[in-house]
Amino acid sequence: MAQAVIDPGVTKKRRSVRSIYPTWFYLPAGLLYVVLFAIPTFASFYFAFTRWSLQDVEFTGMQNFITFFSEPQLRTGFINTFIYGFVTSGFKVVLGLALALLLTSQLIARGYLRSVVFFPVLVSAIGVGITFKVLMDPFDGLINSSLATLGITGPAWLTDPQWALFSVALIDVWKGVGIATLIYIAGLAAIPTEYYEAAKVDGAGGWKNFRHITLPLVRPATATVVLLSLIGGLRSFDLIWATTRGGPGFTSDVIASVIYKQYQAGFYGLSTAGNVVLFIVVTAIVIPVSYLLNRREVER
């Protein structure tokens, strides 16, 4: 499938230290990255310190950061971001592991189940948003009309201030649990069966096996799931935007949606400053978590 990028210049050169892992392998990807990502991103950081209408630029120093931190919705935004990020990652870890255990055990229709868990990953955020807005409609929606036949009055899901954020998080888990499950299935498959056989000889089973063999040995998978869903969860707003747009009022706003609204309102400098803040916050959370997860792994 690949057309090789032949560069005769390099093969001819043969410097004194000839490496079979040439640095120029970075070149094609690096070129794209630098030109289309790094340069524009660095350019935009400058605008974080300006009042910018896309055409006129006025340097305002730290003013944008002051304005950003005095946004009335920012407190809610921060709290919601943490709730959303940790709730979705938590659910994805627990449900993903549970599903993966189920789907690697002896089970009828295993192939079908493995496929179907991944289906929601294939639908776009807009498509999922439209579908769930209809399904979660407080009155005509399928979810509440089904609950009604069981005699339960369902909440107003996306339009109840108490429920809105949680409802979006549920949709996010529904859409994303397939990837977590897949990573866990792979992690479980990589555990050598000898461990379980040895445990069987020792008379251990069920819970003990899980606690002392499975859980420690799927730690790398857990690390991957936690990191990917945490970065995704803290930065996420596409699903929030497709369902509640941060509403009702500001009750399901997260930092990313506050920034997006500023961007839409034409406050380009301000929203760039917001992105810088978000970048720092996400990095400040993700790097320690990543360090923690990896360090424990080494200690084992």
Added chain:
Amino acid sequence: MAVHKRRVLAAGFAATALAAVAACSGGGGGSGDGENVEITLLVQTGGTGPAWGEALIAAFNEEHPEITVTMNSQPGGTEGDNLVKTKLATGEMEDVFTYNTGSLLQAINPDQNLVDLSDQEWTDSLIEPFIPVVSTENGLYGAPNGTSQAGGILYNIPMYEELGLEVPTTWADFMANNDAIKAAGHTAIIQTYGDTWTSQLFVLGDFGNVAAQDPDWAEGYTANERRYAEQPALQSFLNQQEAYEGGYFNEDFASALFDDGLRMVATGEGAHYPILSGGVSTISQNYPDNIGDVGFFPLPAQEEDDTRATIWLPNAVYIPSTTEGEELEAAKLLVEFVNSPEGCRLQVELNVPAGPFATSLCELPADVPQATQDLQVWVDNELANPALEFVSPIKGPNLENITVQVGSGISTAEEGAALYDEDVIKQAQQLGLDGW
């Protein structure tokens, strides 16, 4: 840049054209040099935008076969606003594009980005209130596209007849009607916060009344001397809170959509829908049998003397300053055509008019909906004021979220008004206004 030769209007329509247009019409349809010019037209995907664009191009080409117009479409709303700014800043805007007038136009920096059209002849025919909303101190940039509309109450006429109600002109009368409707077991006020923008009408549609009480309010607001947290403007938020607390809203107000609201007021599921009167256009498409059942009255002020209709002026078509040379001449012809009687006919063919035209070159057809006729009475009696976004460049981005909070009891009117005052500061600073 000199005024280019005007092209003749197709004979069938020339009859209805004003003398001014007919007089300066040149010869046949072919252009002088016979060169084929290609220009692009940008429309919004929502509603009838693309259908209008296609009809416009077809009609325009009857007269100007030498100009090839390609249509592009893009989302409207806030995503669209952003895209317009991005395209202008990067020099990628289509040769002719539709966009808002008033405060949103000021935000795209017309002096720098748009072609001044004040030397065009059709500008003489614009109605007085329209001129400032497409102008800056340095020029006039847009030609009206569509008709004016009002922000106020669409109401169900059969329900009024059944309950023997009168159209209210004071807030107290309005609330009394609401009580009567509620007592009769109907939904008195329709709210549709599933489309958040619809929640702003209690505030935005009340501005005509604020301006009646304090004619300098808008100017003071721009100069940071008036606030929503103070009367008379605070009343708009208080009214919304009172309406919520009275329990008049439809059960599903938090999730219902604009479409649902129009259906309810058209079919009598609800009595009052505070909304833009342009909604009649959708009603005439989705519920053509009920279009005669929907009337209009302005949101009433506390005192009858202060009650005014609040008018939204039409959107406009613009030419970006990146369009030059023969493309610019062709683009000007297209803009002129939009404003010709034939162009106006196309505008109201797809969108049933919800109010008067903004140019004297065009006349409304005779069979306009009842709500439009109701509005016309207020306009004719000069009991109408333009909405705030047409008299002040300041509009905070979060008003719709704030009014959802006030209208759902999440926050009080005072809190909402104070929050909105804070919200507009960013906008004023971004525009670089004095006094902020």
Added chain:
Amino acid sequence: MRRRAKIRSVVVGTIAILLSVIVFIVPFAFIFLMAGKTPAEASLFGFSLPTEWALWENITEVLTIRNGLVVRAFINSTVITVLSVTLMVIFAAMVGYVLQRRRSRWNPTVNFLVLAGLIVPPAVVPTIWVMQALGIFKTIPGMIFIQATFGLSFCVLLFRAFVSTIPKELDEAATIDGAGPLRVFFGVVAPLLRPAMVTVVVVQAVNVFNDFTGPLYFLPGDENATVQLTLYNFQSQTLNQWNLLFTDILLITIPPLVMYIFFNRQIVAGMTSGAVKG
């Protein structure tokens, strides 16, 4: 013992199937049923069989609306997806390979840049400036490069993890046989990377195909429409056309679904040997 396990497998399996139907199948069935209804019936949002199947009419209408905008969008999206995913797979595999194999002073920097690529959102307007300078703005090739760039980080992470499972001795043996670095990579290592590639292809193809904001800003113009944009257009209609909206969702979900079913078996294999090694 065997018998008990078998019974357990059937019981648990049945429960799992039932739950999966409720949680995962019903929403998809709902999309399908909505796509089969008439406008009036669709606006009731009921979970019921259409009283009168209009699926074919709806599909025809969606495909022919605005002179086949949706068809054009399908072609554009497919071209962009196939080419950008090809680029990012090859380029990222090369980076992941060298990054894992060679311990050098470059590594910490490259690792940080990869992470930054995942966390930092792209800056729209400066990116357009760069694209304009290169003359690739508003072009399909430009969009392909953009998507390939934005997808690189994720791919590099996955490939780096995967390469560690391939014994280093293989490359050394090939080198002793006289193969140059290109031959070693494309002839020896790349074929072994196949399972990881399948995973990357599926995940990234879905991402690119389902992207909305990228094409909105970097690829304006109706002749360049992409599938998610058409969905957005249907959504912003004020007419009651829920049936067409859901037909569009149905249609544009089919390509990822077909691709997934096609690659399904190999995905798990790819994950097994790769992603989890952190």
